[in-house]
Amino acid sequence: MTYLAKPKLHHPTLTRNNVGYTRRDYEGKISTLCAGCGHDSISAAIIQACWELDVEPHRVAKLSGIGCSSKTPDYFLGNSHGFNTVHGRMPSVLTGANLANRDLLYLGVSGDGDSASIGIGQFVHALRRGVNMVYIVENNGVYGLTKGQFSATADQGSVSKKGVVNSDAPLDLIGLALQLGATYVARGFSGDKHQLVPLIKGAIAHQGAAFIDVISPCVAFNNHAGSTKSYEYVREHNEVANRIDFVPCRDEITVDYPEGELLEVEQHDGSVLRLRKLDADYDPRNRVAAMNYVHARDAQGEVATGLLYLDPEPRDLHAHLNTVAIPFNRLGEAELCPGSAALAKINATLR
Ligand SMILES: Cc1ncc(C[n+]2csc(CCOP(=O)(O)OP(=O)(O)O)c2C)c(N)n1
Numbered sequence: 001m002t003y004l005a006k007p008k009l010h011h012p013t014l015t016r017n018n019v020g021y022t023r024r025d026y027e028g029k030i031s032t033l034c035a036g037c038g039h040d041s042i043s044a045a046i047i048q049a050c051w052e053l054d055v056e057p058h059r060v061a062k063l064s065g066i067g068c069s070s071k072t073p074d075y076f077l078g079n080s081h082g083f084n085t086v087h088g089r090m091p092s093v094l095t096g097a098n099l100a101n102r103d104l105l106y107l108g109v110s111g112d113g114d115s116a117s118i119g120i121g122q123f124v125h126a127l128r129r130g131v132n133m134v135y136i137v138e139n140n141g142v143y144g145l146t147k148g149q150f151s152a153t154a155d156q157g158s159v160s161k162k163g164v165v166n167s168d169a170p171l172d173l174i175g176l177a178l179q180l181g182a183t184y185v186a187r188g189f190s191g192d193k194h195q196l197v198p199l200i201k202g203a204i205a206h207q208g209a210a211f212i213d214v215i216s217p218c219v220a221f222n223n224h225a226g227s228t229k230s231y232e233y234v235r236e237h238n239e240v241a242n243r244i245d246f247v248p249c250r251d252e253i254t255v256d257y258p259e260g261e262l263l264e265v266e267q268h269d270g271s272v273l274r275l276r277k278l279d280a281d282y283d284p285r286n287r288v289a290a291m292n293y294v295h296a297r298d299a300q301g302e303v304a305t306g307l308l309y310l311d312p313e314p315r316d317l318h319a320h321l322n323t324v325a326i327p328f329n330r331l332g333e334a335e336l337c338p339g340s341a342a343l344a345k346i347n348a349t350l351r
C-alpha cells in the first residue's frame with residue numbers, strides 16, 4: 001500500500017502530556033482518504049482522546065478489517081501495535097490478542113460494511129463475550145472503498161447517489177449491541193468532536209465491551225439529498241440524549257451544574273462520567289430503557305446520539321473464563337509446564 005509519512009519535525013515548545021508526549025506523537029501517516037471524509041475526523045478524535053488521557057502509545061493495539069474506515073489506523077497512533085485483518089475478521093483477531101495479553105488497550109476500528117455485512121457474525125460474538133475493548137464502527141451506510149454500494153446499515157427508502165432506492169431493512173448496530181450485552185454503548189457523529197472525544201475517553205476507561213457507532217458521512221458516495229447518513233441529514237435529525245464530561249480518576253471535579261441536570265456515574269477504574277442530561281427522563285444505566293429510547297427516536301427519523309447505555313460494574317471475557325492475569329509472553333516454563341506428576345494426576349481423572 002502506498003502511503004505518505006508525516007515529517008517528524010515539530011515545534012520544540014509543543015505541550016506535553018503527563019507521560020511526556022506531544023499530540024504529534026499520537027498521529028500516524030498522512031491520510032489518503034477523500035478530503036472531508038468523516039473518518040478523518042474520527043481519527044483526530046481518537047488522537048485527542050489518547051493524548052489527553054496520557055495513554056502510552058506502546059500500550060495500545062489497534063486492529064481493523066478492510067475498507068476506508070479500516071485503513072484509518074494507519075493515520076493515528078503510529079507508535080502503537082497494529083493489525084490489519086481480512087474483511088470482517090477484526091473481532092476474532094482482537095479477541096485472540098486480548099486473551100493472550102490483557103495488559104494492552106484494544107482499539108478495534110471497523111466500517112458498517114466490515115462489521116454489519118461480511119463481519120456481522122464476528123461483531124455479534126465479540127460483544128456477546130464481553131471482550132474488553134473499544135470497538136468503533138465508522139458508519140457511512142455504504143461500502144466507500146468499493147465505490148458506494150448500500151451497506152446493511154443503509155436505511156430503508158434511502159437513495160443512492162445514482163438514484164437507486166434501498167428496499168432492504170437496515171441492521172441497527174446500537175440495538176444489537178444493547179441486546180447482546182455490551183456494557184458501554186454510545187453513538188457519536190464525526191461532525192461533533194466535542195461529543196465524540198469524551199465518548200471515546202469513557203470507552204477507553206471502561207473495563208468491558210465498549211461499542212461506539214459513529215455516523216461518519218462518505219462525501220464521495222453518500223452525502224447527497226435522500227441519504228440519511230449525510231452531514232446535513234444527521235445535523236438536522238441529531239437527538240442528543242446527554243453530553244459527557246469525562247473526569248479521569250486523578251482529577252478533582254471542579255465544575256458545578258444546576259441540580260437535576262446532572263448524573264454522575266463512577267466507573268470501575270475510578271474515573272467519573274458526568275452526564276449533562278439533555279433529555280430529562282433518560283437514564284443510561286437502564287438497558288431496556290435505552291433500547292426503547294433508541295427505537296422510538298429511530299421511528300421518528302431521528303438519530304439518537306450520546307452515551308446510550310453504561311454498566312458501571314462490567315465483567316469481561318477474562319472474568320467469565322477465569323483466565324490467568326499474566327500475559328502469555330511473560331509466562332515462564334514453570335507456569336506453562338507444571339511437570340509430569342501434574343499431568344499424570346489429570347490423566348488419572350480421565351480414566
Ligand atoms: C472477502 C472480501 N470480500 C469483499 C471485499 C471487497 N470490499 C473491500 S472493502 C468492502 C466494504 C467496505 O465497507 P465499509 O466497511 O463500510 O468501509 P468504508 O469503505 O465504507 O469505510 C468490500 C465489500 C474484500 N476486500 N474482501
Ligand code: SF4
Pocket residue numbers: 032033034036037038039068069140144145217218219220221
Ligand atoms: S470513498 Fe467515502 S469513505 Fe472512502 S475515503 Fe472517500 S469519502 Fe471516505
Ligand SMILES: [Mg+2]
Pocket residue numbers: 067069111112113138139140141142143144151
Ligand atoms: Mg461504510
